Structures are given as structure tokens and as C-alpha cells.
Amino acid sequence: MASVYTETPTSGNTTPVGTRTAAPPVAVVSASERAYRQLRDEILDGVLAPGAGLLEVEQSDRIGVSRTPLRAAIARLIADGLVAGRAGRGFMVTEMSVDSIHELYELRRALEEHAARIAATRRDPHVFLELRDQFRTAPELLLLGEAGLHRYYELIDDFDDALDAAVGNPFLVTALANVRTHLARIRRLARHNPARLRAAAAEHLLIIEAIVAGDTSLAAHATHVHLHQSLSNVLAALEANPAAQAD
Amino acid sequence: MASVYTETPTSGNTTPVGTRTAAPPVAVVSASERAYRQLRDEILDGVLAPGAGLLEVEQSDRIGVSRTPLRAAIARLIADGLVAGRAGRGFMVTEMSVDSIHELYELRRALEEHAARIAATRRDPHVFLELRDQFRTAPELLLLGEAGLHRYYELIDDFDDALDAAVGNPFLVTALANVRTHLARIRRLARHNPARLRAAAAEHLLIIEAIVAGDTSLAAHATHVHLHQSLSNVLAALEANPAAQAD
DNA sequence: TGAAGCTCCTATGTATACATAGAATTCAGG
DNA sequence: CCTGAATTCTATGTATACATAGGAGCTTCA
Known part of the structure; x- marks a missing residue:
């Protein structure tokens, strides 16, 4: 089922696993979930402005996940109506007229x-x-x-x-x-x-x-x-x- | 953008490309789209009964696409509310009480x-x-x-x-x-x-x-x-x- | 015989390599 | 200088290999 990571496998940064004394119910979300939440928050906060273009490779590099989970995140954002596929060139944050x-x-x-x-x-x-x-x-x-x-x-x-x-x-x-x-x-x-x-x-x-x-x-x-x-x-x-x- | 196929690349069956005389606007949908439509139709028709389990490998084999587009299809079905992720074992068609x-x-x-x-x-x-x-x-x-x-x-x-x-x-x-x-x-x-x-x-x-x-x-x-x-x-x-x- | 532990197996999550189509650019010809 | 076509480039679509977690079944011990 839902494979969970406390951190990205490739990014061995903070919160070493050895320091857990009790049960650390920290982040523990999948990469696609992290990508979804970050993109969603950034869209809702206006950091990613309406009309802004989203490129898979660009965003996956920035967020630190591979294209596969990022694609899943974008698919969810499309279902939410926050992102739309552009005909020729990638995706874009939907406008709010x-x-x-x-x-x-x-x-x-x-x-x-x-x-x-x-x-x-x-x-x-x-x-x-x-x-x-x-x-x-x-x-x-x-x-x-x-x-x-x-x-x-x-x-x-x-x-x-x-x-x-x-x-x-x-x-x-x-x-x-x-x-x-x-x-x-x-x-x-x-x-x-x-x-x-x-x-x-x-x-x-x-x-x-x-x-x-x-x-x-x-x-x-x-x-x-x-x-x-x-x-x-x-x-x-x-x-x-x-x-x-x-x- | 949307990469389109008239047929699955691996399944070289009907409608040979050489026979096209005019412009054959046939199927021409992506593998993920085909998988989505087929699964959706089967769920709506009751072929896939409520409660039925969906396994990625099993369904991707049956439909004739790889796991990647099939995952995209299932993600859309989940967004539709037709499929739900099961805790331990794959996915299932949602029930209708x-x-x-x-x-x-x-x-x-x-x-x-x-x-x-x-x-x-x-x-x-x-x-x-x-x-x-x-x-x-x-x-x-x-x-x-x-x-x-x-x-x-x-x-x-x-x-x-x-x-x-x-x-x-x-x-x-x-x-x-x-x-x-x-x-x-x-x-x-x-x-x-x-x-x-x-x-x-x-x-x-x-x-x-x-x-x-x-x-x-x-x-x-x-x-x-x-x-x-x-x-x-x-x-x-x-x-x-x-x-x-x-x- | 029952229960607990371990092992294997299965199914998803992720990363990456390759295929393909459309857009932009550039070069050639008028 | 402008227009057209061919080419290159870019970005998504797809396939596959590997990682991982949780469950089922089996084995072993009491």
C-alpha cells in the first residue's frame, strides 16, 4: 500500500532516523503527496500566479521528486481545477476571471x-x-x-x-x-x-x-x-x- | 504535448497504417485515456462490480498498457469517486449503499x-x-x-x-x-x-x-x-x- | 494443538530511459 | 527583406527496472 518515506531517499538531510526516541509521527508522506501539497499551497498562496506555466522537469527538479510522482500531483491539481493542460506547451495555473x-x-x-x-x-x-x-x-x-x-x-x-x-x-x-x-x-x-x-x-x-x-x-x-x-x-x-x- | 497513438505500439493488430487513403481520424487517444475510458465504462456497466479489487499489473496486462498510464487512469477514477484505495491491498471499485x-x-x-x-x-x-x-x-x-x-x-x-x-x-x-x-x-x-x-x-x-x-x-x-x-x-x-x- | 515469530510474496511507490509530436528557429530561395 | 520548409529542440507520453512495506503463510516451540 502507500509507501511512505520520512525523507526523500536521495536527499539525506535533516532528522536522522537514529535520533527517534519514542515514535516520530513526522512528515511520513509519499513524494507525490508532498509535491501535490507544495504545488497546491503555492497556487493558493499566489506564489504560482494564475497563468504561470508548469513544466514537469522544472518542477520535479525544484521540489526534489522525480517526474513520476510529480505527474501524479499535477493530475490531482487538474482534477481540482487549479491547473489546466495547455495545448502546445506543458501546463498552466488556471486563471480566475x-x-x-x-x-x-x-x-x-x-x-x-x-x-x-x-x-x-x-x-x-x-x-x-x-x-x-x-x-x-x-x-x-x-x-x-x-x-x-x-x-x-x-x-x-x-x-x-x-x-x-x-x-x-x-x-x-x-x-x-x-x-x-x-x-x-x-x-x-x-x-x-x-x-x-x-x-x-x-x-x-x-x-x-x-x-x-x-x-x-x-x-x-x-x-x-x-x-x-x-x-x-x-x-x-x-x-x-x-x-x-x-x- | 498529448502523445497520441492509433494503436498500442506493442499490439500490432488491426488497421494497418499503410491502408489509410484519406485521413483516418480513428481512435487516436493516449494509452492512459483508453485505460480510463475502459475501466470507467466497465464500472458504470457493472462489469467491474462494486467491491471488486483492481490490481495495477493485472489490469495493465488485461487492457494492454503499461503500469504508468494505468496508474494515471486509476488516479482519475479515484478523483471521480468510482475507485478507492484499499489500505493493504490495491484498489477497489467503490460500493453503492x-x-x-x-x-x-x-x-x-x-x-x-x-x-x-x-x-x-x-x-x-x-x-x-x-x-x-x-x-x-x-x-x-x-x-x-x-x-x-x-x-x-x-x-x-x-x-x-x-x-x-x-x-x-x-x-x-x-x-x-x-x-x-x-x-x-x-x-x-x-x-x-x-x-x-x-x-x-x-x-x-x-x-x-x-x-x-x-x-x-x-x-x-x-x-x-x-x-x-x-x-x-x-x-x-x-x-x-x-x-x-x-x- | 495453538500461538508466536519469521520468511517470502505481492503490490504499490519511485526513478529513469526511450519514443514522439509539436513549436520555434534557422537557413535557403525568391 | 520576406517567406517557406526543414530541422532541431523541448516537453510530455510510455515502458520498465528497482525499492519498500505490509500481509499471508509456514514453521517452530511450548
Whole structure:
């Protein structure tokens, strides 16, 4: 099965195996997994800009794996929609036009409104009560600078996780994960807008309260409102800084 | 880029290259593409039953490609959700439990109801008027035996294509394609039920008429009804023939 | 006879060498 | 100087050899 390495066999660098005292559950991922994660992170962070070309040999040299696992990584990125094959010349990071942002949010509306409805029916109230308390601290959190900001984004992730768990539908969760992948690229553009983050926290809070109350209709509509505001904010940020856009 | 072969280099069988008079636009697909299509078709047709094990060497021998393109094919099937990696022993065709059918239809509702709403707004009326006329012939078609049945399934495909075109959203279309892939496995179970097919044609007709009329609400609700009936039919068929189920 | 340990085997993960097609470049001819 | 074709070059597609890990089966000991 999954052959695992703590390090690349050819690169005998850090963490010598002799030093393990207990059980070192360190990296332990395959080369293709490492290549996938690195490329994916770099695309989501914008290090690999939209439109950037990816060459197998070039990338495999850079990351330190052979072409075979790198090809597997690129295949996964293509399935994710983050990379596309170019007709003549290798592969490229997919672009993110204003149109495609609208399209992504259209799918996001369909999925998240449905997910919110389901969550309001199937949720574990304790989980969302806990989340509600956390989100109530968001305004203070956003006054704490970088650390508070980090915690805030963790809260968003916690909310997404709670939603996935409440929905309990692998197909829907997978579709949502796909949307969130592309969303991560967009979020970079609109980050660090304190006023928007405070408003977003309030919108999340309303969704959570609707889920706690089992109010399917309010959960769906509050989600719709939240996504509308989120999209408006992204589009405004893009208009203010068109250079951040790729298309 | 895409290296293409008309035949496997090692299998020097039919269609000798010397006989090409004009331009033979025959198969011309890569080995990995061929492997992917064959495995995918076999899974959807049930030739490779749910739970069946897939071994790289075994399948690459059978299909006539080396392990490298076959691995690429399996990677795509995993991304499709048709194959899953087994912990200890190779890969297996994913199972389709009654629960997962419910889950799939839950996602399908979210996507298709939304798609129907959008289509009712953005559709090209001519396309759907044409479709309406076609679907009106469905009852007669279903009296024509195998040939009519084949034409009927083509009609369904035409409807899906028209819906995709009207939606015009690559993200949504991709998500719908994913659902339809899994749906193809399920449809095998409930096929050849004339009464259900006649009813389904009538349901499609109503959806089409709503889209033509630009009635977003009716389009969505008619879709909901159709999916409810479709799911009921599948579940009834499963209950009548539990052996067809895999889980 | 049962259990524990070891060995072998099998199947995937990885690296590399070779095949091939398309694009870019260069050279020749007008 | 421009245009065309041939060639070279580059990058992916494919095949194969080797590494490795986990399981199954067998053997051995109590």
C-alpha cells in the first residue's frame, strides 16, 4: 500500500532516523503527496500566479521528486481545477476571471444554502452552541492584531467543519471542499478588511443561531445574504486593486 | 504535448497504417485515456462490480498498457469517486449503499434545482422548444422496443446538454457531471420499467415547459418532484432486487 | 494443538530511459 | 527583406527496472 518515506531517499538531510526516541509521527508522506501539497499551497498562496506555466522537469527538479510522482500531483491539481493542460506547451495555473468568480459563487450558493438547510435539521446543538459562543468573541478578536486574525480564520474553519459534520453527506462535503479550494485563492484578494470581517462574523453568527434553532428557512436565507455580501466585498476589492486579478 | 497513438505500439493488430487513403481520424487517444475510458465504462456497466479489487499489473496486462498510464487512469477514477484505495491491498471499485444513493440524490437536488432556476432565466427558448417537441414523442417512442428506448436515452442526454449550455457555468456543469457519473451506476438497477419511463418523460416535459416559459419557481419545483419520483423508483427497484445492490 | 515469530510474496511507490509530436528557429530561395 | 520548409529542440507520453512495506503463510516451540 502507500509507501511512505520520512525523507526523500536521495536527499539525506535533516532528522536522522537514529535520533527517534519514542515514535516520530513526522512528515511520513509519499513524494507525490508532498509535491501535490507544495504545488497546491503555492497556487493558493499566489506564489504560482494564475497563468504561470508548469513544466514537469522544472518542477520535479525544484521540489526534489522525480517526474513520476510529480505527474501524479499535477493530475490531482487538474482534477481540482487549479491547473489546466495547455495545448502546445506543458501546463498552466488556471486563471480566475471576474466571470469565474461569479460562477463559483453561483455554485457556492447552491451548495451552501442546501447545506445550511440540512444542517439546521440534523445538527448537534451542542457543537453549534459552542460555535456561537466563539463567534460572539469575534469583534474583540479582530482588535488583537495578527494573532487574533489567525484565530478568526480558525473559527471560520471550525464552522466549515461543523457544517460538514452536521450535513454528513460525503458527496455534498466533497463538492463543498472543491468550492472552498477555489475560494481560498479569491480570499487572498479581499483579506485584512476589518470592517468586512466584523460584518462577516455577524452574518456567520446569524447562520449559526438559525442552525441551533433548527430554522431551516432562516439558515438558508442568512447564508444567501452572507454569500451576497461576501461576493460584493470580493468584487469591490478587485475593482480597487485590479492588479491582483489574473485574467 | 498529448502523445497520441492509433494503436498500442506493442499490439500490432488491426488497421494497418499503410491502408489509410484519406485521413483516418480513428481512435487516436493516449494509452492512459483508453485505460480510463475502459475501466470507467466497465464500472458504470457493472462489469467491474462494486467491491471488486483492481490490481495495477493485472489490469495493465488485461487492457494492454503499461503500469504508468494505468496508474494515471486509476488516479482519475479515484478523483471521480468510482475507485478507492484499499489500505493493504490495491484498489477497489467503490460500493453503492442505499445510504449513499440517498446522499447522492441530496446533492443532485441541490444542483439540479439550482440549475433549473438558472436555465429558466438564461435559456435559449428555441433549444428548449425543440426539446419539448422531442419529449412529446416519448410515449410513442417507448412503444418501439429497443431502438425507441435507445432514442429515449439520447433525449435525456440532449436535455442534460441543453441544461448545461443554458446554465453556462463551468463550475456547476462540472459538479453536475460528477453527479451524473454516479447516477449512471444507479440507473442500471431501475432500467426498463416502461411505466416509470413514461412518467419520467412527462416530468421532463413539465420542467422543459417551465424553462421555456421562464418560470424559475416552477422549473425548480418540477425538478424537485422529478427527483423525488426518480429516487422512489430506484429505491423500489432495489427493494425488489436487493442482489443488484452492492453494499 | 495453538500461538508466536519469521520468511517470502505481492503490490504499490519511485526513478529513469526511450519514443514522439509539436513549436520555434534557422537557413535557403525568391 | 520576406517567406517557406526543414530541422532541431523541448516537453510530455510510455515502458520498465528497482525499492519498500505490509500481509499471508509456514514453521517452530511450548
